[in-house]
Amino acid sequence: MDQSQNPYISHILPVAYEDELMMHVVLAVSGAHLSHKLPNVPSLGRATQQHYSYVLRSLQSEIQHCFSRDTKRVICLLFVAALLCVYEVLAGSTYKVLSFHLRAIKQGLRHLRDVGYSIPARANETEKILHFICEGYSYMEFCNLITPTPQVSIPSDFIPIVSSLLGQSIAQPLSPVFGGSRLLFELIPQANALLYLRLTEQAEGHVEPTSSFMHKHAELSSAIEAWKMALPIDDSNGSHSLGTEQAYLSAWAQSSMVAECIRNALRIYMMAAFLGSQPPTPDIELAIQHEVLAFAQTSRAIMDTSCASIILWALIVVATCTRDDFLRREIIYSLDNSRFQMRHLGLVRQALVLLWADASSGAFGPYGLQLVMEKNNIGFCIF
Structure with missing residues (x-):
């Protein structure tokens, strides 16, 4: 990947240089990564935990006092929550722990959607950061649906929320x-839902798949193909x-x-x-x-x-x-x-x-x- 396309370099570091909370979460993420490579350095683990604890306390306080109309700050706090998700993955946390941060991000994205915010095709730096948050959040929701998951645990409305915010930029x-x-x-959440549905049917005594299951299975299979x-x-005009x-x-x-x-x-x-x-x-x-x-x-x-x-x-x-x-x-x-x-x-x-x-x-x-x-x-x- 070209360094200019690396989200860490293009989006995260510039913000961290100017924002204390962001710098602490960047240090927590970096520490979680390094502590895996350097397990025999206990001071690194302690410092990482201190940064992580600071971020959790500060983020909770900021959310309580943040003015909802301060869109730029809301996006910054969402960025911090997104990096906390990265921290949990690097720290070896379970999906249950990760899901707390994912839910917080979804609530913030829903708020932005509800106040009519959307990312234009020509985005400024703040809007580019929001685009990255939407993409990263969506990816973590999708890729953690590996084993069959109860449907009440899957935020089924997150796709339209993200799509509304991305607007024209979704076509990137x-x-x-x-x-x-x-x-x-x-399509991953739908496939996961089908597996969970079939397991539920079997638990209810259905040896063969029901007609409802087969209909959904056929529709999704067609969409995949x-x-x-x-x-x-x-680029026939030679602009590149x-x-x-x-x-x-x-x-x-x-x-x-x-x-x-x-x-x-x-x-x-x-x-x-x-x-x-x-x-x-x-x-x-x-x-x-x-x-x-x-x-x-x-x-x-x-x-x-x-x-x-x-x-x-x-x-x-x-x-x-x-x-x-x-x-x-x-x-x-x-x-x-x-x-x-x-x-x-x-x-x-x-x-x-x-x-x-x-x-x-x-x-x-x-x-x-x-x-x-x-x-x-x-x-x-x-x-």
């Missing part, structure tokens, strides 16, 4: 957070240099591969949803392993790029259904040697190894991962 072709596949990510990556923007144009086309090609990885994982999730708590039939097993192999072949081309961070949700979903020992070792290698050496990747690795070692028939797919994590008291959240 290659965003740093989603690449070009935002609409594909928006119908989605297409937007074509590269034509050759080098810039080549860099753009390279980024577009990588984003296209990211999208196909997400689609592979969604197809697998849909088959897992059909199974519910049951082991796969031979036909479904064959179809799932076909998608596993397709994912492996595509992901190899982007695993050493900045795009690799975007496919972590897909990697985990695919890994829960991977039977081949070579592919399993390849997945572990990619987690161990990721350019993003972070604590949550180690927790993901631990959960997958336990899943693969479990000989029970239910230790398969996202639901199997949930069972194994509950059995071994493991939890994580990702971004």
